[in-house]
Amino acid sequence: MEMNSLAQERKSAQFDVEAMKVVWEGSPEQVQLTQRIGQLVASDPVFRKDNRVSQGRLELFKNTLWKAAHAWSIIQSMHLTEAEALKLRSFIDEPAYTDLHWGMFIPAIKGQGTDEQQQKWLPLAFKQTIIGCYAQTELGHGSNVQGLETTATFDPSTDEFIVNTPTLTATKWWPGGLGKVSTHAIVYARLITDGKDYGVHAFIVQIRSLEDHHPLPGVIVADIGVKFGNGGYNTMDNGLLRFDSVRIPRDNLLMRVASVTRDGKYVPSGVPRQLGYGAMVFVRKSIVMDASTYLSRAVTIAVRYSAVRRQFGTEQGKPETQVIDYMTQQSRLFPLLATAYAYRFLGVWMSWLYSDVTSRLERGDFSTLPEVHACTSGLKSITTSTTADGIEECRKLCGGHGYLCASGLPELYAAYVPACTYEGDNVILLLQVARFLMKTLSLLGSGKKPSGTAAYLGNAADLLAKNCPVTKERDWINLDTLQHAFEARSARLSVKCATQIAAASNQEAGFSEFSSELVDASRAHCELIVVTRFMEALKKEIPGRGVREQLQILCNIYALSLVTARAGDFLVTGYLSSEQLDLAKGQLRSLFRELRPNAVALVDSFNHSDYYLGSTLGRFDGNVYENLYNDALKDPMNASPVTEGYEEYIRPVLKRQLKLANSRL
Numbered sequence: 001m002e003m004n005s006l007a008q009e010r011k012s013a014q015f016d017v018e019a020m021k022v023v024w025e026g027s028p029e030q031v032q033l034t035q036r037i038g039q040l041v042a043s044d045p046v047f048r049k050d051n052r053v054s055q056g057r058l059e060l061f062k063n064t065l066w067k068a069a070h071a072w073s074i075i076q077s078m079h080l081t082e083a084e085a086l087k088l089r090s091f092i093d094e095p096a097y098t099d100l101h102w103g104m105f106i107p108a109i110k111g112q113g114t115d116e117q118q119q120k121w122l123p124l125a126f127k128q129t130i131i132g133c134y135a136q137t138e139l140g141h142g143s144n145v146q147g148l149e150t151t152a153t154f155d156p157s158t159d160e161f162i163v164n165t166p167t168l169t170a171t172k173w174w175p176g177g178l179g180k181v182s183t184h185a186i187v188y189a190r191l192i193t194d195g196k197d198y199g200v201h202a203f204i205v206q207i208r209s210l211e212d213h214h215p216l217p218g219v220i221v222a223d224i225g226v227k228f229g230n231g232g233y234n235t236m237d238n239g240l241l242r243f244d245s246v247r248i249p250r251d252n253l254l255m256r257v258a259s260v261t262r263d264g265k266y267v268p269s270g271v272p273r274q275l276g277y278g279a280m281v282f283v284r285k286s287i288v289m290d291a292s293t294y295l296s297r298a299v300t301i302a303v304r305y306s307a308v309r310r311q312f313g314t315e316q317g318k319p320e321t322q323v324i325d326y327m328t329q330q331s332r333l334f335p336l337l338a339t340a341y342a343y344r345f346l347g348v349w350m351s352w353l354y355s356d357v358t359s360r361l362e363r364g365d366f367s368t369l370p371e372v373h374a375c376t377s378g379l380k381s382i383t384t385s386t387t388a389d390g391i392e393e394c395r396k397l398c399g400g401h402g403y404l405c406a407s408g409l410p411e412l413y414a415a416y417v418p419a420c421t422y423e424g425d426n427v428i429l430l431l432q433v434a435r436f437l438m439k440t441l442s443l444l445g446s447g448k449k450p451s452g453t454a455a456y457l458g459n460a461a462d463l464l465a466k467n468c469p470v471t472k473e474r475d476w477i478n479l480d481t482l483q484h485a486f487e488a489r490s491a492r493l494s495v496k497c498a499t500q501i502a503a504a505s506n507q508e509a510g511f512s513e514f515s516s517e518l519v520d521a522s523r524a525h526c527e528l529i530v531v532t533r534f535m536e537a538l539k540k541e542i543p544g545r546g547v548r549e550q551l552q553i554l555c556n557i558y559a560l561s562l563v564t565a566r567a568g569d570f571l572v573t574g575y576l577s578s579e580q581l582d583l584a585k586g587q588l589r590s591l592f593r594e595l596r597p598n599a600v601a602l603v604d605s606f607n608h609s610d611y612y613l614g615s616t617l618g619r620f621d622g623n624v625y626e627n628l629y630n631d632a633l634k635d636p637m638n639a640s641p642v643t644e645g646y647e648e649y650i651r652p653v654l655k656r657q658l659k660l661a662n663s664r665l
């Protein structure tokens with residue numbers, strides 16, 4: 001029965017799935033790459049992952065090390081390109097020290113090291129003859145980087161820095177890859193020379209012997225312990241690190257923006273700190289792409305299972321209703337499906353933004369940096385929060401079976417949710433966006449025109465004056481109408497905050513008092529960016545039968561589901577009437593009906609293999625129940641019909657032979 005459900009669903013699709021796969025991946029070559037590397041990983045027994053959730057931490061971690069070493073040998077022996085190696089690592093689908101080595105350690109050296117330093121360190125890192133991590137956060141401070149306490153004091157008598165951990169709270173805490181693997185760390189420490197503290201700078205510090213991997217003298221390094229969930233992020237050795245007067249050569253200070261001379265003088269290089277922003281845009285683009293991937297995985301599982309699962313509604317002789325046909329299911333699920341697509345187009349646009357920023361920086365043009373910094377901070381924040389919440393929603397959408405690790409969803413959530421915290425706490429990032437928005441508004445009076453994603457604030461007067469023109473449901477699916485609605489919501493929330501802050505006793509007190517409202521305004525600004533990018537993407541030519549039509553429906557669903565989800569914003573700013581909100585809801589229901597026959601084909605277009613999904617509920621063939629049943633019987637708990645512990649702890653209870661601990665009982 002269930003196998004037929006998905007086959008039936010696929011027949012009802014009104015578009016060319018293969019063409020949609022190309023849209024999702026970006027090009028036919030990317031589709032092929034995914035197929036090729038995906039199969040390579042799936043067919044290699046070393047990369048098995050279905051047993052991860054039942055492994056103890058030590059076994060789990062050792063297995064991760066095995067996978068990483070095996071992957072490295074494949075990358076080298078098959079001479080994989082950088083893009084292929086990246087795909088391989090992502091398909092192995094397991095957080096590992098390599099993420100930090102390739103994703104943070106190497107980029108930090110590239111971004112903050114001088115040319116000479118790059119020539120010295122990068123070849124070692126590329127060959128993995130050293131393995132590095134990124135040690136910024138401390139036990140006492142994460143978000144407040146200026147509050148870090150680790151010190152690096154220059155000693156002119158030996159031409160070295162002395163790295164120290166002066167307090168308990170100065171212990172480095174959290175860096176991935178640090179606990180058990182890394183030989184080197186980029187350590188953020190306060191640079192002190194000639195008795196003066198020059199603030200936090202980055203240093204390369206060797207922490208383990210390259211011979212026997214023992215911590216070097218003066219270094220205490222360890223894993224910080226088990227984290228949330230089974231499997232999940234526990235494959236990573238997040239670590240702690242302390243220094244007791246560890247000496248490093250002077251030129252281990254990454255010196256792109258500042259150096260210290262032989263006699264201890266601090267010399268800024270004149271290279272603006274903002275040069276590092278290019279790397280940050282790149283990292284955030286990757287985070288947004290990952291958000292769309294993770295969300296698409298969860299949505300694939302929930303859509304397929306919702307088409308297989310049937311509850312209630314039996315008529316004589318007919319099957320029960322597929323749960324995907326319930327409007328409540330659709331209204332929770334389809335907006336997430338649309339969001340996965342929205343984030344993919346956003347990621348593509350951020351790739352463009354990255355090349356634009358990089359070429360500007362090379363020309364010494366820093367003019368777009370504040371806007372780019374704000375928008376990428378905000379987009380990292382909203383995409384990771386929505387994705388984490390979305391994975392959890394998909395788990396609930398799968399009912400009881402979603403709670404089984406066999407659904408793939410608990411582990412997906414456990415592995416993904418820290419993305420809301422690392423690379424910047426999501427609330428703090430939105431507060432940074434808010435500062436940018438308030439500054440932009442304050443400069444309007446002096447005639448400074450906002451640009452890029454903030455350009456619309458230049459029309460604030462119009463956006464404040466004109467309310468929503470919608471009079472019937474179909475009026476809502478007009479790009480200009482939607483664009484205006486999101487711009488008006490964002491501008492009005494920002495202007496309201498600016499007015500409230502202006503009335504406060506001082507700016508900072510006002511900012512702090514209205515920080516919740518500011519976060520709402522920032523979210524509105526970022527959601528506008530996502531809606532706009534989705535709409536822009538649809539203006540380009542999109543080949544394939546019915547593909548554009550489906551994307552148009554998804555775009556409308558994305559925008560209108562936000563209108564209803566954020567109804568408070570639109571109503572409180574006076575932009576919408578409650579009647580117009582009802583019209584939006586009505587239009588959304590029509591869109592759900594249009595999407596419904598295509599839902600399964602739309603998740604097939606994500607091109608996720610069964611191996612990658614790792615979910616019995618999300619299997620391509622829909623054969624859910626038989627596999628759930630067989631997998632349960634294979635669980636180590638069921639290795640024998642009578643459980644271990646029966647003789648000691650069950651039999652004595654049943655036979656009333658239990659030794660009583662307390663004779664009064």
Ligand SMILES: Cc1cc2nc3c(=O)[nH]c(=O)nc-3n(C[C@H](O)[C@H](O)[C@H](O)COP(=O)(O)OP(=O)(O)OC[C@H]3O[C@@H](n4cnc5c(N)ncnc54)[C@H](O)[C@@H]3O)c2cc1C
Pocket residue numbers: 100134135136137140141142143144173174175176233238418421422423424425427428431
């Ligand atoms: C899985 C994982 C991996 C990590 N990997 C690394 C790594 O490789 N290297 C590394 O250096 N670090 C790493 N980190 C650390 C991470 O970067 C920090 O945890 C993160 O920056 C948040 O900082 P925090 O822990 O100090 O949170 P806090 O800032 O203490 O946040 C606690 C709460 O306070 C709120 N808050 C704090 N300040 C303000 C404010 N000014 N206004 C309003 N609210 C505020 C926050 O929103 C949050 O709700 C990792 C963390 C995790 C969970």
